[in-house]
Amino acid sequence: xxxxxxxxxxxxxxxxxxxxxxxxxxxxxxxxxxxxxxxxxxxxxxxxxxxxxxxxxxxxxxxxxxxxxxxxxxxxxxxxxxxxxxxxxxxxxxxxxxxxxxxxxxxxxxxxxxxxxxxxxxxxxxxxxxxxxxxxx
Numbered sequence: 001x002x003x004x005x006x007x008x009x010x011x012x013x014x015x016x017x018x019x020x021x022x023x024x025x026x027x028x029x030x031x032x033x034x035x036x037x038x039x040x041x042x043x044x045x046x047x048x049x050x051x052x053x054x055x056x057x058x059x060x061x062x063x064x065x066x067x068x069x070x071x072x073x074x075x076x077x078x079x080x081x082x083x084x085x086x087x088x089x090x091x092x093x094x095x096x097x098x099x100x101x102x103x104x105x106x107x108x109x110x111x112x113x114x115x116x117x118x119x120x121x122x123x124x125x126x127x128x129x130x131x132x133x134x135x136x137x
Contacts, residue, residue: 062114073102 041048080087080095109115 059117063117066109066114070102070106073098 076098077095080091084091
């Protein structure tokens with residue numbers, strides 16, 4: 001039993017040594033002549049404009065997280081569907097409960113209007129959001 005762990009430990013040590021040697025060789029052999037052009041931000045051949053610290057709308061992240069959650073949850077359906085006939089009614093009831101939880105989550109997100117790209121009813125919205133909701137100031 002301990003021989004198996006010894007083999008794993010040996011591979012971890014060899015991997016760490018090889019990684020360290022590769023990084024040290026890259027540091028020692030790589031040319032280091034920084035210039036203004038090399039240190040500037042490269043954006044597809046275009047000159048960089050403004051700061052890199054631009055704030056993005058939180059909608060990008062919310063929609064991405066919702067997509068990932070539902071995408072990963074749907075992934076659980078595939079193994080279940082492959083062996084569906086062998087599992088019986090208990091597995092069918094478990095999957096029905098699982099799907100109901102997903103549907104309740106989808107309804108919740110839909111009701112909160114988190115699937116809309118632009119929220120029309122913003123609690124503290126002023127300025128440009130007033131024009132969207134139809135309330136001209």
